[in-house]
Amino acid sequence: MTTIVVHPQEKPLVGSVPVPSDKSIGHRALLFASLCEGTSNIKAFSYGEDNVSTANAMRAMGAVIEDVSPARKEGQPGELRVTGTGLYGLKAPAAPLDCGNSGTTMRLLTGILSAQTFASTLIGDASLSRRPMMRVVGPLRSRGAKIEGKPHPTKAGDILPPLQVGPLPDGTYLSALEYESPVASAQIKSALLLSGLFAHGTTYLKEPTLSRDHTERMMHALGVPLRAVGTVVELDPAGWNGVMPAFEIEIPGDASAAAFLVVAAQLVDGSRVTVRGVGTNPTRTGLFEIARLMGGGLEIVPQGEQAGEPIAEINAWRQPLRGMLVGGEVVPRAIDEIPIACALAARAIGTTTIRDAEELRVKESDRIATMATVLRAFGVTCEELPDGLVIEGRESPLAPATIDSRGDHRIAMTAAVLALCASGPTTITDCDCIATSFPRFVGTLRALGARVDVSPSS
């Protein structure tokens, strides 16, 4: 297991760096390219492990996915050529599909697999095997899908992986679905929309506030008969020929990865960091808005569109931060960035209260409980709420800490950023997980001037 040691940052972080391509868009590019007719090209594929899990699953069902980049080096992005099976051409996988650590892979695949006339099994690592699946299984069952899982030990009625999906009897189809989701979740929305591609009848969905809309954008670009208005989306396949054409995509940079660098710049005096080519879809920019509202130095310079998504260069620098209330509709737009928002709060003047974030309890770790432990280890006073945290900002240097990431990439990277403000070296254990979303995280921090040691895996 890799351990990293982050040293106190005695000089400003300075530089202009790229980030890996967007993990959410990467999953969707792979899924859609695999279901398209013909050969698609996916440029700037990140090789983050979560995306690799999706690629392996689609390969196991007949998609041909090859890296065609000239002489790609380990850890570098690649260019993929994907020959799809067409919507109705997937074949039964010979073995369980391993989704690794990736909730998005498992939930989106469940949507696709629930409409197939072959049976499949979805498995995941220890963390994914603790994550609730009824949120997608319930509405999919109500449209006729057959899905079984392991009973949840504490949440009656919920189920955990492994999931046994299908088969749908030959000649039968998923039916129409009208579903109002109790949570703003792009995984639920996307799983149901993907199942809707195969259904006989309309898929009508509503969510409480808008979650990331990459699936809708990509479906729209591929000619899927979909209408999205605010928090309502409707897919009516009547009269559609079910053909999605092959496409070319260059995946924009991941705003969720950029968030760690933007916050690092906010925490270290004199810093000036530029992150290039970042996707700035408004359903993903919650953290940048929070940083700005806290007083942070931040500038988003639009650079047009890539793959139907806005992209920008982000400049970030340190300015005094003040505590604030974070809650409501911004939370789903910053859902994976709440841990790093806690790092901003830890260095802001006054109290920051985070509410409406109960979803964090069912991510790769219970991110509310884990962040409370991390903040306390750095000497930051905080209180855990059922749906968030109350954090007292601390101006004096943080206490050097020893942190167990609990196998959660967002926690490991948040701890590394907080460690820049500590009075001595901080040790973070169980850091292999960083590769699920940001394989070159340590190299990128070093490029900005941070001192980070990596001890080899044992």
Ligand SMILES: O=C(O)C1=C[C@@H](OP(=O)(O)O)[C@@H](O)[C@H](O)C1
């Ligand atoms: O659809 C997606 O790509 C994702 C949706 C979010 O999950 P929820 O839909 O569970 O909020 C997010 O936390 C995850 O990292 C990626």
Ligand SMILES: C=C(OP(=O)(O)O)C(=O)O
């Ligand atoms: C929650 C995350 O991903 P997933 O749900 O796909 O595991 C994340 O990347 O922070």
